[in-house]
Amino acid sequence: MKQLALVIDLYKCVGCHACAVNCKSWNSTGQFGPLKDHDPYGKEPTGVWFNRVQTYEVGSFPDTQVINFPKSCMHCADAPCVSVCPTNASFKREEDGIVLVNYDDCIGCKYCSWACPYGCREFDEFEGVMKKCTLCVDRIYNTDLPEDERQPACVLSCPTRARVFGDINDPQSEASKAISKGMGYKLMPDSGANPSNHYLPHRKVSVKVDDDEITVKKQGAIKAVRRKVDVEEVVIEDFGIGG
Amino acid sequence: MSPEYSIILLTVFAGAGQGLFACLVAGDALGFITGSPMDINIMLTGAAVSLGMTIAGVGSSFLHLTHPERGIKTINQWKKSWLSLEAILLPVFMGFVAFYGILAYYGADTSLRLAVGGLGVVSAMALYLASGMIYAAVPYIKEWSTPYTPINFTMIGLASGGALQVGLLRFFNGPHITSLVMIAGLFAVTFTAMVIKLAYYLRNRRLYQPLTIQSALGINHPDIVLMDMGTGYMHYNTKEYDYKGYQNSRGTIRIASIALLFILPLALMTFDYMPLFNGDSAVAVGGGVLALITAVSMIAGALMERWLFFVDGSHAQNLYYGGSKDFAAPNPILQASKKGAPLPPG
Ligand code: SF4
Ligand code: SF4
Ligand code: SF4
Numbered sequence: 001m002k003q004l005a006l007v008i009d010l011y012k013c014v015g016c017h018a019c020a021v022n023c024k025s026w027n028s029t030g031q032f033g034p035l036k037d038h039d040p041y042g043k044e045p046t047g048v049w050f051n052r053v054q055t056y057e058v059g060s061f062p063d064t065q066v067i068n069f070p071k072s073c074m075h076c077a078d079a080p081c082v083s084v085c086p087t088n089a090s091f092k093r094e095e096d097g098i099v100l101v102n103y104d105d106c107i108g109c110k111y112c113s114w115a116c117p118y119g120c121r122e123f124d125e126f127e128g129v130m131k132k133c134t135l136c137v138d139r140i141y142n143t144d145l146p147e148d149e150r151q152p153a154c155v156l157s158c159p160t161r162a163r164v165f166g167d168i169n170d171p172q173s174e175a176s177k178a179i180s181k182g183m184g185y186k187l188m189p190d191s192g193a194n195p196s197n198h199y200l201p202h203r204k205v206s207v208k209v210d211d212d213e214i215t216v217k218k219q220g221a222i223k224a225v226r227r228k229v230d231v232e233e234v235v236i237e238d239f240g241i242g243g
Numbered sequence: 244m245s246p247e248y249s250i251i252l253l254t255v256f257a258g259a260g261q262g263l264f265a266c267l268v269a270g271d272a273l274g275f276i277t278g279s280p281m282d283i284n285i286m287l288t289g290a291a292v293s294l295g296m297t298i299a300g301v302g303s304s305f306l307h308l309t310h311p312e313r314g315i316k317t318i319n320q321w322k323k324s325w326l327s328l329e330a331i332l333l334p335v336f337m338g339f340v341a342f343y344g345i346l347a348y349y350g351a352d353t354s355l356r357l358a359v360g361g362l363g364v365v366s367a368m369a370l371y372l373a374s375g376m377i378y379a380a381v382p383y384i385k386e387w388s389t390p391y392t393p394i395n396f397t398m399i400g401l402a403s404g405g406a407l408q409v410g411l412l413r414f415f416n417g418p419h420i421t422s423l424v425m426i427a428g429l430f431a432v433t434f435t436a437m438v439i440k441l442a443y444y445l446r447n448r449r450l451y452q453p454l455t456i457q458s459a460l461g462i463n464h465p466d467i468v469l470m471d472m473g474t475g476y477m478h479y480n481t482k483e484y485d486y487k488g489y490q491n492s493r494g495t496i497r498i499a500s501i502a503l504l505f506i507l508p509l510a511l512m513t514f515d516y517m518p519l520f521n522g523d524s525a526v527a528v529g530g531g532v533l534a535l536i537t538a539v540s541m542i543a544g545a546l547m548e549r550w551l552f553f554v555d556g557s558h559a560q561n562l563y564y565g566g567s568k569d570f571a572a573p574n575p576i577l578q579a580s581k582k583g584a585p586l587p588p589g
C-alpha cells in the first residue's frame with residue numbers, strides 16, 4: 001500500500017523555519033481556506049501552524065550539539081487519532097496513506113488531539129475544527145501547478161534540502177532511498193502509532209577548540225562565552241541513533 | 244491536561260443522574276420483593292431529578308463542542324470510538340428514564356415498570372463504562388489509561404446518585420426496610436469509592452512517563468534541553484496539554500475533594516440515619532435536610548475530583564516541550580542512564 005510521507009534530515013536542518021513559514025503561507029491561501037491567528041502583531045501571537053521547528057541542546061557545556069527539530073503530522077500507519085474520532089471526520093486515505101480531517105464533519109470534540117502522541121494536531125478556534133498537516137494534498141495532485149512544484153510547500157522551501165517527500169513503501173522512491181541510506185528512524189517507535197514520517201539522525205559536529213581559545217567570564221550567574229573557531233578542522237562523527 | 248469544565252459538569256451531573264436512577268430502580272425492586280412498595284412520589288421525583296441532571300450535563304457538553312449541530316454524525320462510529328458510544332448511550336439512557344417515569348405516572352404494571360427500569364440501569368452501567376473508557380483508552384496520558392478510570396467514574400456516580408436517592412427516601416418517608424438497605428448500601432459504596440480513589444492517587448504517585456525525550460527525538464543522549472519551542476508565545480499544544488493553573492492549590496483541592504466527597508457524607512450519614520436503625524423511621528433530622536446536604540457535598544466534591552482528574556493528566560507530547568517533569572516519580576530508565584548505564588534500545 002502506498003504511504004506518502006516526509007523524511008527529515010536533522011543533520012542538514014539549520015533551523016531557519018522556512019518550511020514552517022511556507023507551510024503557514026500555503027495553508028493560509030490554499031484550497032482549505034484561511035488559517036487565522038490571534039493577535040498576530042501583538043505581544044501574544046498564537047494560532048495554528050501545521051509544522052513547527054523546535055531547537056534542542058544535547059550534551060553539556062562546552063561539549064554540546066544544537067539540534068533543530070521540525071515536526072509535523074507523521075501520517076501514522078496505525079493512526080490513533082483516526083480510530084478515536086466519533087464522527088469519522090479524521091480519516092486515513094486508502095490510496096496514499098495521508099491522514100486528513102474533514103472540516104465539514106468535525107464537531108470539535110478534540111478527542112483526536114489527545115490521542116496523538118506527537119502533539120501534531122492543532123485546534124482552529126476560529127472555525128472550531130481540528131486541523132493538521134495535510135501533506136499538501138492540495139499541491140501534490142494539483143494539475144494547476146507546474147509538475148516540479150507538485151511537492152509539499154515545506155519541501156520546496158527548504159534551503160538545505162533537509163526534507164524529502166515520497167512513498168516510503170516503494171523501495172525505489174527518493175524517500176525510501178534516503179531512509180535506507182541515511183539510517184532513517186521513527187519517533188517514539190514504542191508509541192504504537194507507527195509513524196510514517198522518518199528522521200535522519202543528526203551527526204556530531206566536532207569543532208577543535210583549544211582551552212586557551214575559550215574565555216569564560218563569570219558575572220554572577222551569567223556566563224559569557226567567547227570562542228575563536230578554527231573552521232577548517234571540522235570532524236564529523238556518528239552521533240548515534242536512539243529511540 | 245487543561246480542565247474542560249463542560250466535560251467535568253457532564254460526567255459529574257450525568258454520573259449522579261445515572262446513579263440516582265440505578266438506586267431508584269433498586270429501591271423499586273426492593274419494595275416489590277419486600278411487599279412494601281415505594282411511594283409513587285419518590286419514583287416520579289427520582290426519575291425527574293435523574294433526567295434533569297443528565298440533561299444539564301448533556302447541555303453543558305454541547306457547549307464544549309464547537310459544532311454541536313453535527314452531533315448526529317457521531318452515531319455510526321460506535322464500533323471504534325468510545326466517545327461515539329457515549330453519545331449514543333446518553334439519549335438511550337434518558338429515554339429509559341423518561342419511559343420509566345411515564346409508566347410510574349400512569350400506574351402501569353409493576354413488572355413492566357421494573358423491566359424498563361432494569362434496561363435503564365443496564366444502559367446507565369454501559370454509559371459509565373463508555374464515559375470512563377474515553378479517557379482510559381488514551382495510552383499517552385498515563386494517569387488516565389487505567390481500569391481505575393471507568394471504575395472510579397462508576398463508583399462516584401453511584402455514590403452521589405445514591406445519596407440523592409436516600410435523600411428522597413428520607414424526604415418522602417419511604418418504606419422502612421428499603422431505606423435501611425439503601426443506606427447500608429450507600430455507606431458501603433461510598434466507602435469503597437473512597438478506597439478506590441485513594442488507591443488511584445497512590446498509583447499516580449508512583450507513575451512515570453515510559454516514553455522519554457530520547458525516544459521522542461530519537462537522540463541517544465541523557466542530557467537534552469529544549470532551547471526554543473519555535474514560537475514566541477503559547478499555542479494549542481502547550482495550552483491544552485500543559486496546564487499550569489492553580490499549581491499551589493492542587494493539594495488543598497485534593498484534600499477538600501476527599502473531605503466533601505467521602506468523609507463529610509460518611510459522617511453525615513451516620514448521624515442522620517441513626518434513628519432509622521433504631522426502628523424510628525419517622526424521625527428525619529430536619530426533614531431530610533441533612534440528607535440533602537450529604538448529596539450536595541458529594542456533588543461538590545465530585546466536581547473537584549473530576550477537575551483534579553483532568554489537571555493531573557500529563558500527555559506524552561509534553562516531552563517535546565521539556566520532558567516529563569510533571570510526574571511525581573522520576574523515570575527509572577532515565578535515572579539509570581544518568582548514572583552511566585547505557586540506554587536500553589527502543
Ligand atoms: S502524527 Fe498524530 S495527527 Fe498525525 S497521523 Fe499520527 S496520530 Fe494522527
Ligand atoms: S475534534 Fe473533530 S476530528 Fe477530532 S475527534 Fe473530534 S470530531 Fe473527530
Ligand atoms: S506537507 Fe504541507 S501541510 Fe504538511 S508540513 Fe509540509 S507544507 Fe505543511
